[in-house]
Structures are given as C-alpha cells and as structure tokens.
Amino acid sequence: MTQRIKQLPQYHWFSLGIILCFTILATLFAIHKEYLWMGISICLAVTGIWWQYALYSVHTKRVLFMIDALENNDNTIHFPEEEPILKSRDINQALNRVARILYNVKAETAQQEKYYELILNCVNTGILVLNDSGAVYQKNNEALHLLGLEVFTHIRQLNKVDATLMKKVESCRAGDKLQTTFNNERETINLSIRVSDITIRNEHLRILALNDINNELDEKEIESWSRLTRVLTHEIMNSVTPITSLSETLLSIANTTDKELRHGLQTISATGKGLLAFVNSYRQFTRIPTPEPTLFYVKGFLKRMVELARHQNPCNNITFHTSILPEDLIIHADENLISQVVINLLNNAIQAIGIKPDGKISIKAYCNQEEEIMIEIQNNGPAIPPEVAEQIFIPFFTTKENGNGIGLSISRQIMRLSGGNITLLPGNEPKFLLKFK
Structure with missing residues (x-):
C-alpha cells in the first residue's frame, strides 16, 4: 500500500515535468525564431495540461459519485481496476479501498446503534433524549410503556397523557429530580424523573431517566x-x-x-x-407464607374460582363471563395464594352487585406486549367513589358493616410477594387488574 501511495506523486511530477519541458522548448524556439517548432511545443504543452485537467475531472467525479453512493447505502459501488492507464487504475483501486473502509465503518456504526438500542430496551428504566425544541431523539420501550404511548416524537404529545406532566418535562433542566403522578389507561403511575444533559455535534440534548416508584x-x-x-x-x-x-x-x-x-x-x-x-x-x-410458584393453566384455575365463589355466595341474579386469550395461557405463581386474591375479588364483586337484577361479572385473562399475564375482574355494581378508591388497599379500611378491612390489603401483599401487583382501574364500573410479570 505504501508503494502505491508513493507512485501517485511520481506520475504527478512526471506529467508536470513533461509539460515544463515543452514550455521551455517553446520558449527556446521562440528566441531562435523557430516558430514552427515553437507552435508544436506549445500545442504539446497545452495537450499535456488538458490531459491532466481531464484526468482530474474524471477522478473528481468518481470521488463525488463514491460519496453519493455511500450516503445512499449503496455498497455495490466498484470502479474498474483493469484500465489501460496505470494512473487511473491505481486511483480506482485506492477509491475502491476507501469505499470499502467507509462502508464498513458505517455498517459498524449502525450495528453499534442497534446494539445500544437493544440494551436500552432491556433496562427497567425509561430513557428519553430530547433536544431544546422538544423533539424526541431517542426513547426505549420502557419509556413508552410508562407514558402509555405507542408513538412519541415530540413532548407536546404528552399533553394527551397529562398536561402537568408535559409542563414538567418541558421545563426540566439538567440536575433536576422531579416526581409526578398521572393516570394512564391501565393504572396510576407515580413517576420519578432525573435529568442530565450532553452536547453532541454542537447540539444540546437532555437525557431523562423515568422510573415508576409505585412499587x-x-x-x-x-x-x-x-x-x-x-x-x-x-x-x-x-x-x-x-x-x-x-x-x-x-x-x-x-x-x-x-x-x-x-x-x-x-x-x-x-x-x-x-x-x-x-x-x-x-x-x-x-403471616403470609413465602410463595412457592408453579406453572398452572389460567382457564382451569378461573373456572374453579368461579365455581367456588358461586358456592360461597349463592347469586342466581349474576352471570359470569370469562375470556382467556390464548386458551392455553399459563401463569407461573403460587396457585394457593393467588386463589385467595381472586376469590376475594369475586366475593367483593358479588357483594357489590347484591340483589341487583342482570348482575354481571366479567373476567379477562391475556398476555400484553411485554409478555406480562393480565387478569381483569370487572362487575356492573355501583362505582367506587374516588375518596374510597384511594384507601381501599389500606389495611383495616372498610365500608362494610361487618368487614375487617384486610382482604384487599392481603391481596396486594400476596401480589407483591409474587412479583406482580393489583390495581383498581379508573372507570364507571369497578375493575381490578392483576399483573403477573
């Protein structure tokens, strides 16, 4: 490679030397008044200059063509290396080597970006990268999950989630540690936000780390x-x-x-x-025992829970609707402990409906995009007032005359010990969500 690099200046000086010789000869012929030979020498010198310019133009066009091809991710670019002119052949070989090197660098950079993106999507912390105009440069799946968004390109989209959240994100600066609470379609999120910054290519960017601290x-x-x-x-x-x-x-x-x-x-x-x-x-x-998780099918489990709830609470006025997708859905948890949670929710639903005609309890089990198992239990009884909803998981809190107020608090503790959680979803009808991670 070193020899080839040295050859380029040799050709260059050789061509300039020939042009210079013809120029000197033209001058000498002019002094001796040999106008014919002077004209021939001048023509040869001009031809040499034109030839150098033509080669320069061709090589310049090839370099520009190579750059355009690399920008368009065209890795098929290849200049002929069998040209009769040695100088062009060496130039083409050098351009081909440069094109391969630049394409490999670009491919490695793209692989590294993909690698870092995969790492970001594996962490349990939401990551947002914003410029000073509010455009989203980078985000991971956890950030989209926490914010309840499928597409996120600008912080103005947070206004659909929560106006207060958008204002806090918009005004936060490096070093800030914020905390905010908002409701998405699934649950209440208690969000912790830490802000740092970085400057890349003379552009200032803010990096936001988002964590749900509900747990x-x-x-x-x-x-x-x-x-x-x-x-x-x-x-x-x-x-x-x-x-x-x-x-x-x-x-x-x-x-x-x-x-x-x-x-x-x-x-x-x-x-x-x-x-x-x-x-x-x-x-x-x-005194809740340590969970001993096993694999069990959701369909058979929920069928047993409904039969047990019917046996404990005669309810001819209530119909149960069960939906399980897929039908062979499996949960890895302590079946005995989880049965306490589900039976408690079904008993509460039956008691809430009471003697109301056309009572309905729906149970849905499915797997979300994060491969978490979700079980929703909803009834068409009276809505839970907001002031009560805030306290239903507090131990010893109850609105029943003969209640002891520990059913839901024990259920929440069982779900925590099982690595999941239980939440009351907002809506006009009571709906509880069990999430198994």
Missing part, C-alpha cells in the same frame, strides 16, 4: 403497616390473654350465687375471647 412506595407502606400490626397484636394479646384466663379461673372456682358477679365474669371472658379472635384474624396480614 417502592407500596412496599414501604406495606412494611410499615406490617410492623404496626405486629406491635399492636402483640400488645393486645399480652394484655387480654391474662384477663381472659383469670376470668375463666374465677368462674371455675367461684361458688357464688351472685348472678351479677357471675354474669360479669362471663361477659369479661366472652369479650376477651372475642377480642383475641379479632386480633388473631389480623395476624394474617403479617
């Missing part, structure tokens, strides 16, 4: 409630157990005919036992 908040909330429940049940059990035991002992040894005293001791004993039973029921909240 973190829910886990901390569940942990706090669990600790509080353990403390309260421990203290209540320690205080009530001796009282119950003592009242029973006094009843067994007392030979009194005083009816009021005996009735009082019986009341203390009965109340103590009732309180112990009440506290013991709340221990369920802190």
